[in-house]
Each structure stands twice: as structure tokens, then as C-alpha cells.
Amino acid sequence: EAQVTQNPRYLITVTGKKLTVTCSQNMNHEYMSWYRQDPGLGLRQIYYSMNVEVTDKGDVPEGYKVSRKEKRNFPLILESPSPNQTSLYFCASSSFTSTGELFFGEGSRLTVL
Amino acid sequence: QQPVQSPQAVILREGEDAVINCSSSKALYSVHWYRQKHGEAPVFLMILLKGGEQKGHEKISASFNEKKQQSSLYLTASQLSYSGTYFCGTESERDDKIIFGKGTRLHILP
Numbered sequence: 191e192a193q194v195t196q197n198p199r200y201l202i203t204v205t206g207k208k209l210t211v212t213c214s215q216n217m218n219h220e221y222m223s224w225y226r227q228d229p230g231l232g233l234r235q236i237y238y239s240m241n242v243e244v245t246d247k248g249d250v251p252e253g254y255k256v257s258r259k260e261k262r263n264f265p266l267i268l269e270s271p272s273p274n275q276t277s278l279y280f281c282a283s284s285s286f287t288s289t290g291e292l293f294f295g296e297g298s299r300l301t302v303l
Numbered sequence: 304q305q306p307v308q309s310p311q312a313v314i315l316r317e318g319e320d321a322v323i324n325c326s327s328s329k330a331l332y333s334v335h336w337y338r339q340k341h342g343e344a345p346v347f348l349m350i351l352l353k354g355g356e357q358k359g360h361e362k363i364s365a366s367f368n369e370k371k372q373q374s375s376l377y378l379t380a381s382q383l384s385y386s387g388t389y390f391c392g393t394e395s396e397r398d399d400k401i402i403f404g405k406g407t408r409l410h411i412l413p
Contacts, residue, residue, distance in 0.1 A: 221399070223401070225403070230405065231405060232305065232390060232403050232404055232405035232406045233345070233390060233392075233403040233406075234305075234403070235400055235401070235402060235403075238399070238400060238401075240399060246399075246400075248400060249305075249400075249402065280344060280345070289350055290333060290335070290350050290352075291335075291347040291350065292335065292337070292345075292347060292392070292401065293347075294344035294345050294346075295344060296343075296344055297344055
């Protein structure tokens with residue numbers, strides 16, 4: 191089954207404790223992206239990647255890091271989480287050779303105390 | 304800059320029509336439309352490309368005015384299943400980012 195898988199789905203952590211949210215897709219998509227969703231603000235792009243070893247900042251990259259060492263994986267790293275990073279995070283992927291549809295993961299709800 | 308969606312929210316009775324608008328200040332290459340149900344991930348509805356045709360999907364269709372950098376989503380004879388938050392996502396001609404609007408909440412009453 192074609193899917194984007196995120197882990198963990200739910201996480202409560204404390205300020206300053208490094209964490210990684212993993213994202214993996216099995217559709218051989220070139221494009222992958224991370225979004226955060228906050229009430230009233232919609233989906234805001236954090237980082238995106240056009241292919242392996244190619245990443246670029248979205249609109250709200252501060253406090254986040256990403257890497258794209260393999261085509262299927264695009265982890266989101268919070269080196270020193272702060273309470274303002276409490277949010278719902280979505281990973282998404284798409285193919286350049288198809289309709290351009292973004293396939294979203296189920297989301298990861300992160301709470302930073 | 305995020306595209307601007309209007310209205311922010313709309314309540315309809317089943318069978319009524321709705322129009323959701325999306326406007327950008329940038330020259331656009333494409334406009335995406337997604338629907339998100341509460342507690343779920345956004346789901347793709349359609350994409351409109353510059354120079355492309357108006358798209359349709361069952362009773363949901365959309366248009367893209369390239370000169371005005373605007374898109375509209377049309378929901379005709381709305382069904383209860385249409386309830387949710389609708390997002391437009393825009394891709395400009397200059398970069399590969401897909402930027403989403405703040406969403407339009409649609410609630411369909413029986």
C-alpha cells in the first residue's frame with residue numbers, strides 16, 4: 191500500500207531535549223516536505239527536499255533541521271525544542287512525473303513542556 | 304506569503320452550493336486543493352496548472368484565473384461528507400514550494 195509513515199504519532203517532551211520525527215514514503219517520490227499546522231494558521235512549510243541531498247527552507251525553518259540521505263526518508267530534527275514548537279506536524283511527498291498530488295502522512299502531534 | 308482564502312468559514316444546508324476562493328500575490332504555476340477532516344491528514348482534491356483546463360471531480364470543480372492569480376473551488380449540491388476544512392496550496396513560477404492558505408471551514412447541516 192502506497193503510504194507516508196510518520197513516527198512518533200504523539201510525543202510529549204520537555205524543553206531542550208533533542209528529538210527526531212521520522213518520515214518514510216514507499217512511492218519512490220522525489221519531493222518531500224514538512225509542514226506544521228497550528229489553529230488559525232493553516233499548514234506552514236518548514237523544509238522541503240527536491241531529491242536526495244537537496245533540501246531547502248520553507249517559511250518557518252527556525253529551530254528545525256532536516257536531512258535527505260535516502261530517497262525514502264526525510265527526518266525532522268528539533269535540536270533544542272521549545273514550547274512554541276508545540277504543534278501538529280505533517281510530512282508529505284509527491285512525484286514530479288505524476289499529477290503533483292501531495293500524499294500526507296497521518297501527522298505527529300508534538301507537545302513541548 | 305500565504306495565499307488568502309475566503310471565506311474563513313461557511314455553514315450550509317445539505318444540497319446547497321458553496322464557493323471557496325484562493326488568491327495569491329505571486330505569479331502562480333499551479334494551485335492545489337485539499338480537504339481535511341477533523342483529526343485526519345489533508346486529502347488531495349485536484350490540481351490546476353497554468354494554461355490547463357478547469358478541473359472537475361464529481362460535484363466538486365475548480366477554476367484558475369492566471370491573470371488575477373486566483374482560484375475558486377465550487378461545491379455543488381453539497382453533501383454531509385463535504386464537511387471539513389479546505390486548503391488551497393499555491394506553487395509560484397519562481398520556486399518549488401507549495402504554500403498553503405489558512406483554510407476555509409465548511410460545515411454542512413442535514
